[in-house]
Amino acid sequence: MMLAWQLAQRFRQAKQKNRFISFISFSSTVGIGLGCFVLITLLSVMNGFERELTQRILSVIPHGEIYATETTGIRHWQAQQHRLLQDPRVKTVEPYTKITGMLQFKGDLKAVELTGLQIEDATAPGWRAHVQDNHWQTFVSHPDAVLLGKGIAKRLQINPGDRVQVLIPTMTDDMSFKAPRSVTLIVAGTLNIGGEMDNYLGMMHLNKASAAMNVDSGAQGLRFTLADPFSAYQTMRDIGYTFPQAAFMSDWTRTQGHLYNDIQLVRVVVYIALTLVIAVACFNIVSTLVMAVREKRAAIAILKTMGAPDGLIRAAFVLQGMINGVTGIVIGTLAALVVAPNLSAIVAAVEGALGISVLSGDIYFIDFLPTELHGSDVIITVAVAFVLCILATLYPAHKAVQSKPASALNG
Structure with missing residues (x-):
């Protein structure tokens, strides 16, 4: 050699x-x-x-969701939360209620998706990292407070302390719409997540959101943070098929998988x-x-x-x-x-x-x-x-x- x-x-x-x-x-x-x-x-x-x-993105968007087919929400969600936390594939489980409607401010309208969460659980998926300290403190201290995406606030020229209205569509039994319900909220600050989500996403208190949506159980669904986010597709189907109540299941690959x-x-x-x-x-x-x-x-x-x-x-x-x-x-x-x-x-x-x-x-x-x-x-x-x-x-x-x-x- x-x-x-x-x-x-x-x-x-x-x-x-x-x-x-x-x-x-x-x-x-x-x-x-x-x-x-x-x-x-x-x-x-x-x-x-x-x-x-x-x-x-996956610190704010849930890795998976289970939400009730009934308007009354998830029955006994506290017991289900405790049971599902025993699964080693699951890191956190938190109740939520989602509101999809139109945000109104000074005559301007903007489509918005507000997620109601328990404040003690809201830090788990990482919301806290995308909010300024003073905005977060205001949000925590006021039950009617809301955090809006930076794009929404910029589009409608909303500042912290402003009052906004959320118009929620109401559907009757014959599938026709009637006058929307209105919820008044106080803007505590903005979310800076990045990308398109800043243009439609918002966060509010769970009790306020459930009351606005007439969810008697207190939570429309459960959000999951998984140990392995890339196993969400199979994990959520395993959980959904064994869930004791009729419910829809979803995972992040359907919304952000692209x-x-x-x-x-x-x-x-x-x-x-x-x-x-x-x-x-x-x-x-x-x-x-x-x-x-x-x-x-x-x-x-x-x-x-x-x-x-x-x-x-x-x-x-x-x-x-x-x-x-x-x-x-x-x-x-x-x-x-x-x-x-x-x-x-x-x-x-x-x-x-x-x-x-x-x-x-x-x-x-x-x-x-x-x-x-x-x-x-x-x-x-x-x-x-x-x-x-x-x-x-x-x-x-x-x-x-x-x-x-x-x-x-x-x-």
Whole structure:
């Protein structure tokens, strides 16, 4: 192996004298390094989006819901809450009542979805993290208080302390509508969750919401926070099928699952596209080695006549190609390990310098570029690039072994 390494180094030094071959060799190294760098960085961005989805949206949106088919609500919900908390898959269970209606303020109307929660349980799913301290204190101390999404308050120009009305549609037994009920609430502050939810979501006290919706049991349904949010589909069906009362069941994949699916789709597309970029760069290794084999036919013939085994010649050309590949992999991976964890700060600095915004908080659920570097992504990327580099060297090395000493020396 040491002799093969020395031959690879000798062939590589001779190759550098040929500028054309040297340029192709350099381009393969740059291509492989760039592919590894971009792939690891973009996978880190996808991990960051997935983390923000879990910590930001899924901290407010319940992982699962069970809500009564009857207007009277969940019967004996306290007992059901205690029973369901025994399930190891369930972290928290909290009662809720939801109001869907029109928010009215100074003649303007805005569709809104208000969730009534018990204040002592409302910190469990993470509402508290999205509310300013003074707004939260006002909300806790006043039973008629409401917290509105930042987008709602901005759209209707509502300030803390303003009184708003919520118009609740009323349906009769014959499925016709009559005059809506009206509930007056005091705005305690705003919720800053991010994205579209800020334009329709709000929070109020459970007792007030249940009274407004005529829910006699005190809670329209139960909201779940699960130990594994990504098991919500199966877990909620297991719970729903064994629930003692006729009820609807839902989970976050029905309402916000498109975000997670989009992230996974982009991850797959990025992996495929950039793996192909690395593969294309590896084709340059093939070109470099094929030209090197043709240029070194005489040297190969001399080695064979001196008794060099085929394995030695094959290993020499494989190592020669792997030097380019490994150099690119190392440089690209090290660059990604430096840039990926600091990409959020780098993008923020660029935004500040150029006065632009990469992500708009009014459209996306975050207004910054998140990153989270996973060691598994680095290992898989390096392994895939390394395997592609090895495969790229096999054909030229095989052609080198097939070289006939007599014809090579005579040519």
